[in-house]
Amino acid sequence: MNILEMTEGELYKAGLQELIVQMGHTYTEQFLKQCKPNEYDYTDERHK
Secondary structure: OOHHHOOHHHHHHHHHHHHHHHHHHHHHHHHHHHHOOOOOOHHHHHOO
16 A cells, blocks of 8 residues: 555545554544534634
């Protein structure tokens, strides 16, 4: 498997699978939730 020749989708799938192997399903899910961009708009608070 040559990662330089993989599509973005294939690379994402391979990376996700490796996370699951290394961390397990539960910790992978928790990790991905923490990495998800926050929808909170901090700029509104900054102007107050």
